[in-house]
Amino acid sequence: MSRRKKTKSKTKRVTFKLHSSARKKQRTYRPSVTGALKIFGIICVLAAAGASLYFAQKYIKTARPPGRGPLELAEVPEWVSSELKTKIYNAAGGLPMRIPAEGKNGAAAGKILRLDEEAAQKAAENLASVAWLDDVKVQTTHERLLIKAKWRKPVAIVKSGSRSFYVDAELVVLDFVPLYNLPIVKIEGLSETRTPPTGEVWQSDDLAAAVTILTKLDQMDKSVTPDKPLLYDINSIDVSNFAGRKNKQLPHIILYSKDNTEIIWGAEFGKWQQYLEAMDEEKLAKLYAYYKEYGSLSGGVKFINLSSQQDNISQPIDKY
Numbered sequence: 001m002s003r004r005k006k007t008k009s010k011t012k013r014v015t016f017k018l019h020s021s022a023r024k025k026q027r028t029y030r031p032s033v034t035g036a037l038k039i040f041g042i043i044c045v046l047a048a049a050g051a052s053l054y055f056a057q058k059y060i061k062t063a064r065p066p067g068r069g070p071l072e073l074a075e076v077p078e079w080v081s082s083e084l085k086t087k088i089y090n091a092a093g094g095l096p097m098r099i100p101a102e103g104k105n106g107a108a109a110g111k112i113l114r115l116d117e118e119a120a121q122k123a124a125e126n127l128a129s130v131a132w133l134d135d136v137k138v139q140t141t142h143e144r145l146l147i148k149a150k151w152r153k154p155v156a157i158v159k160s161g162s163r164s165f166y167v168d169a170e171l172v173v174l175d176f177v178p179l180y181n182l183p184i185v186k187i188e189g190l191s192e193t194r195t196p197p198t199g200e201v202w203q204s205d206d207l208a209a210a211v212t213i214l215t216k217l218d219q220m221d222k223s224v225t226p227d228k229p230l231l232y233d234i235n236s237i238d239v240s241n242f243a244g245r246k247n248k249q250l251p252h253i254i255l256y257s258k259d260n261t262e263i264i265w266g267a268e269f270g271k272w273q274q275y276l277e278a279m280d281e282e283k284l285a286k287l288y289a290y291y292k293e294y295g296s297l298s299g300g301v302k303f304i305n306l307s308s309q310q311d312n313i314s315q316p317i318d319k320y
Contacts, residue, residue, distance in 0.1 A: 067116070069145065071089055081180055131175060134149060134152060154166030156186070156211060167187075186236040188240065230288065235257060263287065263306065276309070277308070283306040
């Protein structure tokens with residue numbers, strides 16, 4: 001009996017020692033796994049940081065430096081010439097080296113400017129003194145300074161001595177720049193008045209009367225003869241006898257075609273009743289009926305009388 005008890009006790013002691021040894025082994029193994037995980041995490045962080053730095057350096061080397069670019073004119077009318085575009089760019093401060101082909105909105109490949117609000121404000125201030133543009137806005141984009149404005153379209157040209165200048169529909173004086181895609185009519189016989197500087201309105205009754213008629217013809221061209229505008233056949237408009245100031249018995253306003261045919265308009269627009277003339281709308285209708293029938297105002301006639309209430313336009317055969 002005593003031996004069994006001793007053996008049992010020994011077995012218990014052995015078993016206890018085994019459990020105690022297992023616990024010790026577990027306590028020494030867990031810290032090694034945690035450390036490995038920490039080391040792995042540090043390696044991942046360093047690798048990610050290195051990759052980010054690599055791609056950032058690569059982008060900086062290859063990307064275009066931001067903040068600089070050229071000027072560009074937006075929504076440029078077709079009649080605007082290269083010379084006029086150059087004038088606008090020079091005034092804004094761009095000094096372009098070339099003017100692009102028509103239809104590309106006039107982007108300038110020239111002097112590179114800062115693309116910030118200060119540069120945009122400076123360009124807008126410079127363009128404020130250019131008579132050809134109204135309501136100027138300069139917008140900064142990521143690639144360029146974009147110029148947006150309302151363009152003043154000339155309707156007539158006036159010559160005074162050696163000086164030539166344009167006027168638009170609002171009688172604003174515009175400095176002379178060669179234009180090639182507009183029917184510019186010469187106004188003659190203006191009263192002797194001081195010509196205002198460019199950009200200002202020319203307050204003159206005879207000038208206003210001539211411009212009103214030319215504006216009405218331009219409107220008729222757009223609606224009646226858009227493919228072949230009648231204004232291209234008009235050379236000049238004479239207002240020397242405006243309101244009958246020279247001779248009340250003679251026509252007040254006369255237009256001349258390219259071959260010098262007289263087109264007798266008569267009184268200024270809106271005054272036809274005072275002089276018992278044909279209505280202004282009737283004058284326009286007769287003129288365009290003749291133009292559409294013969295395809296030109298240079299049909300060899302002596303004159304085209306629009307002011308008479310009777311339809312007595314001279315026919316080509318009347319010349320002989």
